Amino acid sequence: MLSAKSLFQEILDNDESYRLFCSIAASGESQGGWENARIAALVPAEERALAPKIARHGADEDKHGRIFNALLKKRGLEPVEVPPDTDYTMLLERHGIGLAHDKLKDDQPLTVQDIVTYLAHSRVTEQRASEQMDLLRRHFADHPDIGRAVRMISADEDNHLAYCHEELLRFAHAGHGRAIQRALRECALAEIRIYRDVSLAVMTRMGRVLGWPRAKAAVLAAGIHAVYAYERAAGWHRMVTLKMPERRGALNGPATTAPEFA
Numbered sequence: 001m002l003s004a005k006s007l008f009q010e011i012l013d014n015d016e017s018y019r020l021f022c023s024i025a026a027s028g029e030s031q032g033g034w035e036n037a038r039i040a041a042l043v044p045a046e047e048r049a050l051a052p053k054i055a056r057h058g059a060d061e062d063k064h065g066r067i068f069n070a071l072l073k074k075r076g077l078e079p080v081e082v083p084p085d086t087d088y089t090m091l092l093e094r095h096g097i098g099l100a101h102d103k104l105k106d107d108q109p110l111t112v113q114d115i116v117t118y119l120a121h122s123r124v125t126e127q128r129a130s131e132q133m134d135l136l137r138r139h140f141a142d143h144p145d146i147g148r149a150v151r152m153i154s155a156d157e158d159n160h161l162a163y164c165h166e167e168l169l170r171f172a173h174a175g176h177g178r179a180i181q182r183a184l185r186e187c188a189l190a191e192i193r194i195y196r197d198v199s200l201a202v203m204t205r206m207g208r209v210l211g212w213p214r215a216k217a218a219v220l221a222a223g224i225h226a227v228y229a230y231e232r233a234a235g236w237h238r239m240v241t242l243k244m245p246e247r248r249g250a251l252n253g254p255a256t257t258a259p260e261f262a
Helices: 004-013 015-041 045-074 088-094 101-105 112-140 147-210 214-233 235-239
Strands: none
Touching: 004 015, 004 112, 004 147, 015 045, 015 088, 015 101, 015 147, 045 112, 045 147, 088 147, 112 147, 112 235, 147 214, 147 235, 214 235
């Protein structure tokens, strides 16, 4: 029977599929770390109080990248080059979602609107990350190899999502509500399309590595398309709503350090 747990267990049990999975995850997290670090350095003067939280967000993402690389090293594996069609973070940037890398590579301060755009982008992508890590946590929290990493990353992603809600509500109360809703809607509709395409690309490559029969690959592809159809019709709304999180100040203080994986 096909299930999320059985599929991931299959990926986990094979060195080549595990290597691809961890490499894709490490690359995306490291890229997110760089983006947040640059945004923190370029925060406009009137929002400098936000800079430490953005820097903490970036430090967490960078830590996640190191964790995935450490999981590879623990198993005696080297990272592989990430195929372009599986690079979720870069595909979002190329489709104009979030802040352009050219802007982040410049030394000009960002505007308040840029920060609103960044937070809207983060609110959408952190929703996805939080849901994915929650799924892994439910099935693999006690796994001897990846359990500790899954628990730590999942808690961090929940904090990131809470932080985005809190800060976007602050900006909405300051008069940016309409701009926030426009940015959230645009980002959510683009994200669900890119997530579908990346999911299909990843599953295609995993299928080749694991030797999936055509019927199994077809069922998985149909499932991905069904998820997209639901998200395009109504599911995207969960990515654009805002509510004050139960945990306030989720990114106050320094980032936690990555654990050692002996």
